[in-house]
Amino acid sequence: MAETVSILFVGDIVGSPGLQLTETVLPSLIKKYEADFVIANGENSHEGHGINESIIKSLHNLGVHVITGGDHSFDKWKVFPYMRENNTILRPLNYPKGNAGSGFGVYEIPGTSYKIGVLNLQGRTFMKAIDDPFSAADWALSKIKEETNIIFVDMHAEATAEKISMGWHIDGRASVMVGTHTHIPTGDARIFPQGLGYQTDAGMTGSFNSSIGMDKKVAIKRFTTGVHQKYRAAEGDNHLCGVFAKVDTETGKCVHIEQVTYPEFYSSKES
Template identity: 45%
Template structure:
């Protein structure tokens, strides 16, 4: 199975890049499954029904989320009925939505299990993602050998630790959230693909997707500012992962960081 995973899609610029590039990648590389982190898809903060539909129309099969999951008021209701969207699994019990799903996308491949987790280092307090992963991975494993994990976390150490923790148990652990792509794509000894952070898809003439000036003002003066989403120098940040359908082990990982034509 060939999986394309797109890092945090930020605002309209990010969604436009997805619209332009997903169909091309799918065709050129015979990709079976497209997964994308959509936590910043709506104006940079969270995701709405309309922006989610926009991503599904562009060819995204499953959307993962992160600490911006609840930024848009309509999301709790929407996520309850949209099975193609998963939010971090280590949220308190009883909150809307699901933390994982098993998706039958291509008739030629086994179903894919998608698990979303959120980190704790330098982030708001939340349940232990390691404990939740050890509970859920065996549940997913019973349904399919192919398991993809989006670990939405700040600290590189926590992300590498999760990758090592799940090595040999899942097909891939990739990081999101920092919006900066790392260059450490690799396959761990147990056959798990790893990339610390996929980076964001959106305007890179920015501070992680937002216009530079207001962010600078905020850092320099401490005064509150409106952080508008940037629109220049749009890039498509993703990772392409090949998985053996029988063993669920990764056979290749390729990092993608494409500059869009303006």
């Protein structure tokens, strides 16, 4: 039987509720899935927008090896020096040159002789007009392939069509691609023909008594009035959403992928 490495990904951690739940359940999930490498998207972890050095260190202490980002990676400017000095906190590669941080890195997988490449990209449809993520992916994957065939991609994007198009674009060149940003988990975890493990969106880790992690009353006001209202992180009905995958160490192909939700959602209640 081929040797595999196990990767656990934690979807967008939103505010204190998401951080508290991650702190509570992540160690047991790492043990349950026997995860060799843990990645988490943390761009919403500080008050729902951005991240700071304290949170980064806390997530590393919990067992997270790499933290990915997205359109809120640069919301808290005090983290910029830390991002410049530490490649375990990523931001989307396709932001223009000169911004703080790295868009990808290659890391030792603890307890093994293998390395894993982690690439962070951001879509452009209904989002900021930044550089092309497809050409950025081509360049980064060629660089990562010089060191390892095991490659994980966090594609932070609004449009499902853009995410799945990226999946087809990198199928056969990456091991796993998971979408982030919409905060709603999709039920389409599958393996593409050339071995890419794929899920359109991992979902979020935080309060589902909310509108994508934010106070639902504020969200409704924004929609009904058309006027900006300051968001604040919601509380209650907290869930950790993510993805678990196994990758063949020789070929770099995904051999197993599944959605992770803790606690699980329930579609009915007993009367």
